[in-house]
Amino acid sequence: MTANPPPASPVPAATRVVCEQLAPTIADLAGNQRLVLETVERNIADGADIIVLPELVTSGYVFDSADEARSLAMRRDDGFFDQVSGLLVGTSSVVVFGFCEQSDGPQLFNSAAVMTAEGLVEVYRKVHLWDRETLVFTPGSARPPVVDTPHGKVGVMVCYDLEFPEMPRALALRGADLIAVPTNWPLTDVPAGERAPEIIHAQASARANGVFIACCDRSGIERGQQWTEGTVIVDQFGWPIDRVTGTGRATADVFLGLARDKSISPHNDLLADRRSDVYGTEGSR
Amino acid sequence: MTANPPPASPVPAATRVVCEQLAPTIADLAGNQRLVLETVERNIADGADIIVLPELVTSGYVFDSADEARSLAMRRDDGFFDQVSGLLVGTSSVVVFGFCEQSDGPQLFNSAAVMTAEGLVEVYRKVHLWDRETLVFTPGSARPPVVDTPHGKVGVMVCYDLEFPEMPRALALRGADLIAVPTNWPLTDVPAGERAPEIIHAQASARANGVFIACCDRSGIERGQQWTEGTVIVDQFGWPIDRVTGTGRATADVFLGLARDKSISPHNDLLADRRSDVYGTEGSR
Numbered sequence: 001m002t003a004n005p006p007p008a009s010p011v012p013a014a015t016r017v018v019c020e021q022l023a024p025t026i027a028d029l030a031g032n033q034r035l036v037l038e039t040v041e042r043n044i045a046d047g048a049d050i051i052v053l054p055e056l057v058t059s060g061y062v063f064d065s066a067d068e069a070r071s072l073a074m075r076r077d078d079g080f081f082d083q084v085s086g087l088l089v090g091t092s093s094v095v096v097f098g099f100c101e102q103s104d105g106p107q108l109f110n111s112a113a114v115m116t117a118e119g120l121v122e123v124y125r126k127v128h129l130w131d132r133e134t135l136v137f138t139p140g141s142a143r144p145p146v147v148d149t150p151h152g153k154v155g156v157m158v159c160y161d162l163e164f165p166e167m168p169r170a171l172a173l174r175g176a177d178l179i180a181v182p183t184n185w186p187l188t189d190v191p192a193g194e195r196a197p198e199i200i201h202a203q204a205s206a207r208a209n210g211v212f213i214a215c216c217d218r219s220g221i222e223r224g225q226q227w228t229e230g231t232v233i234v235d236q237f238g239w240p241i242d243r244v245t246g247t248g249r250a251t252a253d254v255f256l257g258l259a260r261d262k263s264i265s266p267h268n269d270l271l272a273d274r275r276s277d278v279y280g281t282e283g284s285r
Numbered sequence: 286m287t288a289n290p291p292p293a294s295p296v297p298a299a300t301r302v303v304c305e306q307l308a309p310t311i312a313d314l315a316g317n318q319r320l321v322l323e324t325v326e327r328n329i330a331d332g333a334d335i336i337v338l339p340e341l342v343t344s345g346y347v348f349d350s351a352d353e354a355r356s357l358a359m360r361r362d363d364g365f366f367d368q369v370s371g372l373l374v375g376t377s378s379v380v381v382f383g384f385c386e387q388s389d390g391p392q393l394f395n396s397a398a399v400m401t402a403e404g405l406v407e408v409y410r411k412v413h414l415w416d417r418e419t420l421v422f423t424p425g426s427a428r429p430p431v432v433d434t435p436h437g438k439v440g441v442m443v444c445y446d447l448e449f450p451e452m453p454r455a456l457a458l459r460g461a462d463l464i465a466v467p468t469n470w471p472l473t474d475v476p477a478g479e480r481a482p483e484i485i486h487a488q489a490s491a492r493a494n495g496v497f498i499a500c501c502d503r504s505g506i507e508r509g510q511q512w513t514e515g516t517v518i519v520d521q522f523g524w525p526i527d528r529v530t531g532t533g534r535a536t537a538d539v540f541l542g543l544a545r546d547k548s549i550s551p552h553n554d555l556l557a558d559r560r561s562d563v564y565g566t567e568g569s570r
Contacts, residue, residue, distance in 0.1 A: 127563050128558055128560065130550065130553065131550040131551065131553060133552075134552045140563075143563050143564070144563075160553075164558070164560075165450030165451075165454065165489070165493055166450075166454075166559065166560075166561075166566055167564070169450065170565060170566045173566060190524075197492055200485055200489050201489050201492070201493070203485050203489070204450070204485050204488070204490070207482055207485070207486070208448055237482070238482055238485060239475075266416065267414075267416050267417065267418075268415065268416060268445075273413055274449060274451065275412050275413065275449075276451075277426070278425075278426065278428050279428070279451040279454070279455045280428055280455055281454050281458060281561075
């Protein structure tokens, strides 16, 4: 679907953003790696510029123990990353996906890889861990990355991070045009007529910051856990461009440069209007 | 409508929150004051504990000049405030409404009054001014208030403030259980099937902070300006409890103490999970 009209002149090429709502298999590292490679290869052939895949897509999510998670972890020098970047040679495409990261020490991190033809250009370690993730992973301590790509600046966070409005704000202040969010959203009850609350967070954050947000959820039932299957690409005004239910992909051809314009009235600018002198929200962790 | 089950024990009384979507008349200060008095009196008789009325309800919004706004302004010692508090004598009720404030100097502020039987207990001067408001008003420079009431802690902001996630966050960190938001939401186009974006902001902010939010919009067409008529009371999970279209009121009987529980999983707390060490969002105004 095409979301936004191009600016008048010069006319840049649209960026094709794809989120593929895969169903990885818990504890099948090799099988999930093949799934990722097949998915990247197919979407590159279809002209995707930015591909976002789910959180922990190479390992699965519902670990039965920290030892199981460790057995499904990858180091940053894992040959798998070379295989992914090999698929990107000759393109300017970017792939973002979640994986279970084995650090040089004993710690495991719930990480997101940002990959180009150059290789693994950035790894983000999830800062806000959800529920039993705290029993397996060490929380990240570095700020989320903003990666300068030929398509625009791509910020990255993972799942529960999105429920902290400070995170998209931080990425927007550092120039992100699009925020890629690998997720595994556990299914929750919502009132009749309402959509998943995580989508509401994505909409509000996109609108508050004038950025595109691409959330890639997963599908499949894993050890009894159902997922929201809420994959959504939201435009810089907060409106969903494309969504997907079940397996399949959301696609949006967007002009990411539109996220550089934060003006929302003749007298207002989303970021310049901030009043940090008043908020006083820093200081308490 | 009753939104939340009471906690097991002790059973506190529910708080009745009312937002009445009035249609003030531009430039009719005396008539609008009567409208406010009638509305407060009627809702007190109906058992309202917290009454929220629109932004600038005593003056109207679409001023033709700063001089016109000045002619519709009130100082804090205006006798009208005594009339409102007189209606609250013998109750523990709280009224929040917007007014055009004449300061001791030449400045006008887009302010919200917080009133009890004790009188004018707090005035908040809108920090984020929208569009042509910047031609009339001076932006406030003080943090938004959190007022301790017998019903719970009531935070206050006005309209466009809500589009800055830092504002509800600041109020929640200071203990607000409910945030009262007098608003005048100009009608904007939304895609088919979508609700007003300001409501999405209210939902996301309520959910991110575990607070109730009561937004009171206005109705009526003023000098050609239509309004969203989007009055909504949102629970601490971000779900609308009651809404109103046209004139009329939204009502919710809620247990504001539920906003004190920020736990959302055995391992997560909405506020304690914040990572101010990572965000780095302060510093740029």
